[in-house]
Amino acid sequence: VRAGLxxxxxxxxxxxxxxxxxxxxSSRALAHDLGIARNTVADAYGQLVAEGWLVxxxxxxxxxxxxxxxxxxxxxxxxxxxxxxxxDLRPGAPDLAAFPRAAWLAAARRALSAASDHALGYGDPxxxxxLREALVAYLARARxxxxxxxxxxxxxxxxxxxSVLCEALRGRGATTLAMESHxxxxxxxxxxxxxxxxxxxxxxxxxxVVAEAxxxxxxxxxxxxxxxxxxxxxxxxxxxxxxxxxxxRRLVVEDDYDGEFRYDRQPVGAMQGLAPEQVVYxxxxxxxxxxxxxxxxxxxxxxxxxxxxxxxxxxxxxxSTFDQLTLAQLIASGxxxxxxxxxxxxxxxxRDRLVAALARDAPHVRVTGIAxxxxxxxxxxEDADEEExxxxxxxxxxxxLAGLAPYRAAGAxxxxxxxxxxxxxxxxxxxxxxxxRLVAALVExx
Amino acid sequence: VRAGLxxxxxxxxxxxxxxxxxxxxSSRALAHDLGIARNTVADAYGQLVAEGWLVxxxxxxxxxxxxxxxxxxxxxxxxxxxxxxxxDLRPGAPDLAAFPRAAWLAAARRALSAASDHALGYGDPxxxxxLREALVAYLARARxxxxxxxxxxxxxxxxxxxSVLCEALRGRGATTLAMESHxxxxxxxxxxxxxxxxxxxxxxxxxxVVAEAxxxxxxxxxxxxxxxxxxxxxxxxxxxxxxxxxxxRRLVVEDDYDGEFRYDRQPVGAMQGLAPEQVVYxxxxxxxxxxxxxxxxxxxxxxxxxxxxxxxxxxxxxxSTFDQLTLAQLIASGxxxxxxxxxxxxxxxxRDRLVAALARDAPHVRVTGIAxxxxxxxxxxEDADEEExxxxxxxxxxxxLAGLAPYRAAGAxxxxxxxxxxxxxxxxxxxxxxxxRLVAALVExx
Numbered sequence: 001v002r003a004g005l006x007x008x009x010x011x012x013x014x015x016x017x018x019x020x021x022x023x024x025x026s027s028r029a030l031a032h033d034l035g036i037a038r039n040t041v042a043d044a045y046g047q048l049v050a051e052g053w054l055v056x057x058x059x060x061x062x063x064x065x066x067x068x069x070x071x072x073x074x075x076x077x078x079x080x081x082x083x084x085x086x087x088d089l090r091p092g093a094p095d096l097a098a099f100p101r102a103a104w105l106a107a108a109r110r111a112l113s114a115a116s117d118h119a120l121g122y123g124d125p126x127x128x129x130x131l132r133e134a135l136v137a138y139l140a141r142a143r144x145x146x147x148x149x150x151x152x153x154x155x156x157x158x159x160x161x162x163s164v165l166c167e168a169l170r171g172r173g174a175t176t177l178a179m180e181s182h183x184x185x186x187x188x189x190x191x192x193x194x195x196x197x198x199x200x201x202x203x204x205x206x207x208x209v210v211a212e213a214x215x216x217x218x219x220x221x222x223x224x225x226x227x228x229x230x231x232x233x234x235x236x237x238x239x240x241x242x243x244x245x246x247x248x249r250r251l252v253v254e255d256d257y258d259g260e261f262r263y264d265r266q267p268v269g270a271m272q273g274l275a276p277e278q279v280v281y282x283x284x285x286x287x288x289x290x291x292x293x294x295x296x297x298x299x300x301x302x303x304x305x306x307x308x309x310x311x312x313x314x315x316x317x318x319x320s321t322f323d324q325l326t327l328a329q330l331i332a333s334g335x336x337x338x339x340x341x342x343x344x345x346x347x348x349x350x351r352d353r354l355v356a357a358l359a360r361d362a363p364h365v366r367v368t369g370i371a372x373x374x375x376x377x378x379x380x381x382e383d384a385d386e387e388e389x390x391x392x393x394x395x396x397x398x399x400x401l402a403g404l405a406p407y408r409a410a411g412a413x414x415x416x417x418x419x420x421x422x423x424x425x426x427x428x429x430x431x432x433x434x435x436x437r438l439v440a441a442l443v444e445x446x
Numbered sequence: 447v448r449a450g451l452x453x454x455x456x457x458x459x460x461x462x463x464x465x466x467x468x469x470x471x472s473s474r475a476l477a478h479d480l481g482i483a484r485n486t487v488a489d490a491y492g493q494l495v496a497e498g499w500l501v502x503x504x505x506x507x508x509x510x511x512x513x514x515x516x517x518x519x520x521x522x523x524x525x526x527x528x529x530x531x532x533x534d535l536r537p538g539a540p541d542l543a544a545f546p547r548a549a550w551l552a553a554a555r556r557a558l559s560a561a562s563d564h565a566l567g568y569g570d571p572x573x574x575x576x577l578r579e580a581l582v583a584y585l586a587r588a589r590x591x592x593x594x595x596x597x598x599x600x601x602x603x604x605x606x607x608x609s610v611l612c613e614a615l616r617g618r619g620a621t622t623l624a625m626e627s628h629x630x631x632x633x634x635x636x637x638x639x640x641x642x643x644x645x646x647x648x649x650x651x652x653x654x655v656v657a658e659a660x661x662x663x664x665x666x667x668x669x670x671x672x673x674x675x676x677x678x679x680x681x682x683x684x685x686x687x688x689x690x691x692x693x694x695r696r697l698v699v700e701d702d703y704d705g706e707f708r709y710d711r712q713p714v715g716a717m718q719g720l721a722p723e724q725v726v727y728x729x730x731x732x733x734x735x736x737x738x739x740x741x742x743x744x745x746x747x748x749x750x751x752x753x754x755x756x757x758x759x760x761x762x763x764x765x766s767t768f769d770q771l772t773l774a775q776l777i778a779s780g781x782x783x784x785x786x787x788x789x790x791x792x793x794x795x796x797r798d799r800l801v802a803a804l805a806r807d808a809p810h811v812r813v814t815g816i817a818x819x820x821x822x823x824x825x826x827x828e829d830a831d832e833e834e835x836x837x838x839x840x841x842x843x844x845x846x847l848a849g850l851a852p853y854r855a856a857g858a859x860x861x862x863x864x865x866x867x868x869x870x871x872x873x874x875x876x877x878x879x880x881x882x883r884l885v886a887a888l889v890e891x892x
Contacts, residue, residue, distance in 0.1 A: 014590040015715040017681065081575050084564045096563040105558055108768075112551055117542040117873065118530045120736040129527050144460040156602060160762040167639075190760050193613075235463060269461040290566040292767030314636050316606040320766040321738030322554075427563065 001036055005044045013053045013064050024054065024062045086398035087434040091228065091375035091422030092291075094343060098428070099290045103335040104326060110333075111325035120321060125313040126305075127154025127297075128321060130328035135297055138331050139283065142340075143259055144269030146276045147299035153308050156319045158257060158284045158296040162187060162220075164315055165253065165280060165298065166194035168307035174217035180208045181412035182229055183220075188409060191220075200409040205368075207233035210241040218251040219244070223271050224259040228407050228420040230369010230377045238271055245278035251301070252279045258287045258373040260340050263348045277301045285327060287374060287424075288340050295323055343424075347374055350423045350431055357435050362442040374424035377404070378442075380417040389419070393441040399434060401441075447482055451490045459499045459510050470500065470508045532844035533880040537674065537821035537868030538737075540789060544874070545736045549781040550772060556779075557771035566767060571759040572751075573600025573743075574767060576774035581743055584777050585729065588786075589705055590715030592722045593745035599754050602765045604703060604730045604742040608633060608666075610761055611699065611726060611744065612640035614753035620663035626654045627858035628675055629666075634855060637666075646855040651814075653679035656687040664697040665690070669717050670705040674853050674866040676815010676823045684717055691724035697747070698725045704733045704819040706786050709794045723747045731773060733820060733870075734786050741769055789870075793820055796869045796877055803881050808888040820870035823850070826863040826888075835865070835887060842890075843883040 012018040024030070027045055031038040045062050048054040056062045111130075119128070126132065132149040139145035155161040166177070177191050181200040191198055201212040201219070207226050210233075213219045219241060223233035233241070245252045254271045262268065272281035281299035300308055312318070330336045354376065355367050366379040380386070386403035393399040404418040426434045458464040470476070473491055477484040491508050494500040502508045557576075565574070572578065578595040585591035601607040612623070623637050627646040637644055647658040647665075653672050656679075659665045665687060669679035679687070691698045700717045708714065718727035722745070730742035746754055758764070776782045800822065801813050812825040826832070832849035839845040850864040872880045 011720055014719045015684075015717075081564075081570070093567045096566045099563070099566050101558055104768075105555060108554055109551060112547055117545070118527075120542045120545050120738040121539045122737045124527070156762040156765070159760070163761060186760065186763075193760050238461070271461070273460045274457050290767075291568045291763075292566040294762065294764070294766045314605070314632065314639050315609060315761065316602040316740065317632075317737075318740070319602070320740045320769050321736075322550075322769055322772075323766050326768075 002040045002044050005034075005036075005040065006047055009044065009048055010053055013048075018064045020064050020066045022064045023060070024064070026061060085394070085400035087430060087437055088400045088425045089419075089421050089423065089434055089438055090400050090402040090425060091420050092425075093422070094287050094290065094374060094424045095346070095427055096290055098343065098346070100330075100335065100339050103330060103333075103339065104289075107329035107333065107335065108322065108326040111329045112322070114329075115321075115325055119325070123318055123321065125309050125318045126150070126152065127318060128324040128328060130332075131324040134328045134331040135283075138336070139270075139281070139297075139299065142337075143256065143281075143283070144273040145281050145283075145299050146273050147281070151300045151302060151305055153298045153300060153305070153312055154319050154324060155296045155298060155312065156316065157286060157291070157294045158255065158282055159186065159190065160312075160315060161282050161284075161296045161298050162253075162255075163190050163194060164308055164311035165282075166191055166196055167311040167315075168304060169218055169251070170195045171307055171311070176216040178213035178216035178219040179409070180220070180222065180226060180229075181409050182404070182407040182415075183222075183227065183409070185406055187220075198409065200412045202413055203229050203231065205231055207231045207237055208241075210237050210244060213241075213244060215248075216250070218253055220253045220255065221271075222255045222257065224256055224262065224268065225369065225371070225373035227255075227257060227373075228375065228377065228404060229415075230371075230373065230375065232268070232371055233271075238274070242271060242275045242278065246275055250278070251304075253282060254279055255282050257282075257284055259283070260288055261344055261347055261374060262372040263344075263351065264371045272299055277303075280304065288336070288343070289327075293323060293327070295319060295327055346428070347424050351376065353431070354421065354423050354435055357439055358442075361439045365442055375420055375422045378419040378421050380419065380442075382416050384417045386417045386419070389441060392444075393437070396444075397437040397441050399437040399441060401438070448486045448490050448493075451480075451482075451486065452493055455490065455494055456499055459494075464510045466510050466512045468510045469506070470510070472507060531840065531846035533876060533883055534846045534871045535865075535867050535869065535880055535884055536846050536848040536871060537866050538871075539868070540733050540736065540820060540870045541792070541873055542736055544789065544792070546776075546781065546785050549776060549779075549785070550735075553775035553779065553781065554768065554772040557775045558768070560775075561767075561771055565771070569764055569767065571755050571764045572596070572598065573764060574770040574774060576778075577770040580774045580777040581729075584782070585716075585727070585743075585745065588783075589702060589727075589729070590719040591727050591729075591745050592719050593727070597746045597748060597751055599744045599746060599751070599758055600765050600770060601742045601744060601758065602762065603732060603737070603740045604701065604728055605632065605636065606758075606761060606765075607728050607730075607742045607744050608699075608701075609636050609640060610754055610757035611728075612637055612642055613757040614750060615664060615697070616641045617753055617757070622662040624659035624662035624665040625855070626666070626668065626672060626675075627855050628850070628853040628861070629668075629673065629855070631852055633666075644855065646858045648859055649675050649677065651677055653677045653683055654687075656683050656690060659687075659690060661694075662696070664699055666699045666701065667717075668701045668703065670702055670708065670714065671815065671817070671819035673701075673703060673819075674815075674821065674823065674850060675861075676817075676819070676821065678714070678817055679717075684720070688717060688721045688724065692721055696724070697750075700725055700727050702727060702729050705729070706734055707790055707793055707820060708818040709790075709797065710817045718745055723749075726750070734782070734789070735773075739769060739773070741765060741773055792874070793870050797822065799877070800867065800869050800881055803885055804888075807885045811888055821866055821868045824865040824867050824888075826865065828862055830863045832863045832865070838890075839883070839887040843887050845880060845883040845887060847884070847887075 027041040031041045055065045132152045176197045178199045202209045272279040284296035285293045369377040390401045402420045473487040477487045578598045622643045624645045648655045718725040727745035731739045815823040836847045848866045
């Protein structure tokens with residue numbers, strides 16, 4: 001009874017049904033009204049005075065406090081963030097210690113002082129004009145993407161780009177999306193959650209076997225550097241995929257997540273440049289800057305723009321204005337290109353060191369997928385156990401690793417055991433030690 | 447033929463199938479191979495040299511240029527942003543000229559220098575711990591919301607919050623969402639796009655008639671200040687809504703979009719505080735700071751957290767890390783509270799001036815919904831024509847206005863003609879003139 005009374009009074013104060021300053025009935029009067037013991041009421045009043053909801057003053061009875069106390073603050077446990085592993089060679093992120101904080105902050109300052117008040121309101125769902133114009137120039141220059149600002153939609157990362165794209169396709173009657181047999185599992189979940197059926201395509205040394213797309217409505221590819229297997233899509237396959245799309249009026253979605261990072265020769269231009277009306281180009285700042293930026297972009301065929309814009313509008317109206325304006329400044333000032341160039345050099349050096357270390361100290365593994373990107377595939381002997389190796393590396397070496405198995409679609413052809421090694425992940429000072437621990441973990445199983 | 451050849455060569459260079467520096471066959475040889483006239487080839491080469499794709503040097507023939515030119519840059523028209531109207535009394539945004547730019551930038555600087563590298567990577571889909579902890583304290587203090595950081599999900603604005611919430615509800619088998627008869631049209635579209643049926647509830651002077659929710663799976667309310675009609679939900683209706691949810695184990699979604707702005711007495715606490723396991727509280731920075739911040743938050747019942755987190759993950763993994771860290775700093779430093787307090791005073795003064803001006807100069811209209819928030823309902827005489835008035839105000843007075851009609855759900859009881867006047871929208875210096883123009887537009891129809 002007492003707990004119930006306390007709660008009722010707390011709620012009444014909290015919701016201002018009992019306004020600040022209001023005098024409560026005496027404990028005797030309330031006990032009488034409620035038909036309960038006077039002590040129960042007195043104890044409840046005392047508890048609430050102690051908690052700060054009520055104030056008791058000699059001679060003026062018990063009143064509602066002027067200000068409700070912080071509610072249940074003490075009981076709310078702080079959110080424990082998982083501490084990062086000591087060494088980390090999992091793929092998916094660039095070296096976060098190399099994020100250009102000073103340049104980002106300077107760009108943010110310039111962006112905010114240049115922005116009109118109007119720019120801080122609700123805006124075009126495609127994104128800030130400043131960013132779309134900067135991206136059009138950048139994508140043409142760096143990735144040979146052919147697009148105009150009105151066909152570019154800025155998204156909150158590629159994840160959202162894929163999500164709104166799937167919604168737009170579904171809305172136009174699409175039912176099936178062909179995807180590489182090995183992709184990030186979340187992407188399969190997004191495609192399924194948006195109501196599309198998945199048709200997996202085998203991935204071999206030349207990338208996806210695009211002929212397996214059959215009569216899917218669209219085909220999703222990572223042509224520059226297959227994720228996670230690492231092969232670039234062979235020239236003939238590129239041509240075949242585009243022809244498939246053009247001839248049947250279907251779509252290719254080009255996930256160019258790490259297209260800026262090509263090491264063995266001049267970067268291959270985006271497939272989108274071959275057929276801008278049949279290829280959706282998707283880029284992201286997650287690998288060039290940091291995933292926390294949460295910005296990506298879609299270069300769209302003209303007849304898909306309205307549907308994607310509608311899906312984006314219903315998803316979140318548009319992406320963060322501040323981040324967009326800041327990235328636009330970063331690109332326009334040249335700082336973005338400089339950062340990407342520096343990162344490319346650094347990651348190529350890391351790749352070379354990884355390949356050399358494994359060739360020398362762990363010759364029983366085979367390293368592939370190294371022409372581009374931020375990760376390599378380390379193929380293990382047939383009898384190796386991915387999960388056991390990953391658990392052992394974590395326990396004995398403080399090293400986080402990712403295996404290939406979780407990327408495989410159900411029913412897709414299984415590959416031998418392998419690690420997907422993200423060599424961009426550690427900070428520069430920890431890279432050598434991380435590779436040494438990888439070698440140790442690989443060798444000790446022998 | 448020539449255009450086709452040019453395009454094929456451009457594409458080959460763009461995609462690096464013809465690598466930089468590669469020497470092309472002579473025009474004579476290529477013409478022979480393709481069975482076309484030599485002039486056609488020579489003209490195509492000439493055109494591509496002019497465009498910068500190829501380089502012709504005396505004595506060394508025609509080669510692929512070292513760097514592909516900026517593609518179609520010249521033809522991409524800059525994105526024309528719609529200029530804001532000269533005077534604007536439409537609802538939906540606070541005074542953007544009052545956005546605390548210096549405080550925001552200072553908070554961004556502190557946030558970025560305090561952030562670990564790890565924080566810039568992919569993080570908890572619920573949002574940054576710093577922000578969730580700051581919000582828990584703020585919401586308890588300012589809105590009497592009872593929540594812990596693990597049940598708070600930061601979203602990219604309320605739009606996304608509603609979207610992921612609808613997905614989570616749909617995933618649990620919900621089919622129907624009761625909504626107020628008058629709401630933002632986009633919200634009806636989101637609910638429908640996520641597969642839920644809409645059941646409109648009449649709105650009268652006491653807010654939504656919650657008894658009309660019937661056997662809907664959830665009820666969506668704007669209890670502090672109905673948008674757009676302006677009535678606060680009456681105490682009995684609040685209680686009835688919570689009882690409906692508790693008794694039938696259903697949900698109330700409390701859209702507290704402008705709960706910080708209450709003028710006539712102490713703010714009423716959030717309904718969520720009455721029944722945290724049956725009420726989802728939704729807040730946003732769009733009205734307290736600016737829509738461009740694109741941050742909102744959901745305080746969730748324990749058993750709904752996992753489903754909402756899954757939907758949020760598939761929507762965009764998480765919201766902008768920089769904006770989240772900056773907002774956390776802004777709240778923790780007290781600058782957010784100071785800004786809200788200043789804004790509340792300024793908007794109350796504007797409300798009083800608007801009400802006084804209309805009472806004096808346009809007594810034929812009735813102003814309601816003024817106890818809270820950033821907008822008032824200006825009810826027009828029965829025979830007035832909303833659309834005509836809005837068009838005339840724009841044309842003759844450079845004043846943008848919003849009518850009530852577009853907010854009404856199909857089939858819902860129609861209200862008389864009215865304007866939804868957002869008195870927070872103009873910058874301070876333009877407010878007096880905006881109200882004068884509103885009066886002029888209202889009066890000249892007489």
